Amino acid sequence: MKLILVYKKGDDSINHLKIALDAGHGPDTPGKRTPDGSMREFQFNSAVARYAAELLAQCPGVQTLFTHAADGSRDVPLKERTDRANSWGADLLVSIHANASGDGWSNAEGIETFTYSVPSAASTRLAQTIQSALIASTGLRDRGVKIANFHMVRESKMPSVLLECGFMTNQQEAELLKSDAYRRKCATAIVSGIAKACNFHVPSQPEFNIPDKPATQIPQNPVPNPDNSSKKTEFSDVNAGSWYESAIQRISSSEIGLMSGYPDGTFKPDERVTRGELAVILTRLLNREVKQE
Numbered sequence: 001m002k003l004i005l006v007y008k009k010g011d012d013s014i015n016h017l018k019i020a021l022d023a024g025h026g027p028d029t030p031g032k033r034t035p036d037g038s039m040r041e042f043q044f045n046s047a048v049a050r051y052a053a054e055l056l057a058q059c060p061g062v063q064t065l066f067t068h069a070a071d072g073s074r075d076v077p078l079k080e081r082t083d084r085a086n087s088w089g090a091d092l093l094v095s096i097h098a099n100a101s102g103d104g105w106s107n108a109e110g111i112e113t114f115t116y117s118v119p120s121a122a123s124t125r126l127a128q129t130i131q132s133a134l135i136a137s138t139g140l141r142d143r144g145v146k147i148a149n150f151h152m153v154r155e156s157k158m159p160s161v162l163l164e165c166g167f168m169t170n171q172q173e174a175e176l177l178k179s180d181a182y183r184r185k186c187a188t189a190i191v192s193g194i195a196k197a198c199n200f201h202v203p204s205q206p207e208f209n210i211p212d213k214p215a216t217q218i219p220q221n222p223v224p225n226p227d228n229s230s231k232k233t234e235f236s237d238v239n240a241g242s243w244y245e246s247a248i249q250r251i252s253s254s255e256i257g258l259m260s261g262y263p264d265g266t267f268k269p270d271e272r273v274t275r276g277e278l279a280v281i282l283t284r285l286l287n288r289e290v291k292q293e
């Protein structure tokens with residue numbers, strides 16, 4: 001119940017509130033993506049964590065810590081994440097996720113928030129205020145506050161919750177999860193839910209100073225689309241609508257011609273590029289720029 005000790009009720013300027021924000025998974029975590037491969041779960045999770053941290057930075061006395069690798073360089077192991085939050089002395093931990101139901105598209109929808117199977121009262125309270133704020137703000141189906149034996153909420157020593165902010169496997173919700181506006185909406189709701197549970201004040205006009213970052217700028221390797229029924233492009237292994245489709249089309253077009261497909265009609269988007277191949281591609285790019293001048 002440390003939550004109740006760190007601030008005074010109704011006091012806008014709390015002295016210290018240390019909030020650990022966790023963006024679940026990493027950019028290369030297998031399976032954690034939309035069925036068409038157009039979005040990795042980490043892209044959503046990390047964007048929301050970034051926006052939430054920026055809002056919390058505008059709340060006096062609040063400090064935040066990321067337990068994930070914000071640059072997407074790796075999928076930080078779960079134990080390392082909770083060890084980090086515990087040794088930092090976080091007062092609460094919020095783990096941000098997007099949900100999935102099976103591997104393909106399905107109708108499962110809505111938002112749910114988890115606490116540990118035997119939650120502290122402070123965890124339950126935090127889960128309720130964040131869940132309510134998310135539902136009020138997004139209008140998605142309220143799946144409620146649930147309990148689960150998840151590592152992040154079990155091994156963290158402070159009040160902790162794990163949020164599932166919509167289903168990647170639901171076509172409508174996947175579009176929301178990919179949109180910057182929805183990510184900001186979720187971050188704002190999460191922060192207002194935390195503020196309500198902890199009785200601190202969020203500035204009425206919180207400002208996002210971070211420029212928009214298209215999801216595709218997060219470093220990642222392409223994932224093949226396991227759904228063979230999906231529409232294909234001119235390359236048999238590049239699905240229409242996949243996140244790299246337009247880049248491959250452009251780069252292989254006759255006008256640009258920086259990379260080409262294979263004689264069998266594939267592009268092999270998952271294949272690694274060798275240093276020799278990269279040198280050839282870069283030389284083509286250099287020659288092209290010289291020609292244009």
Ligand SMILES: [Zn+2]
Nearest residue numbers: 024041097098
């Ligand atoms: Zn997840």
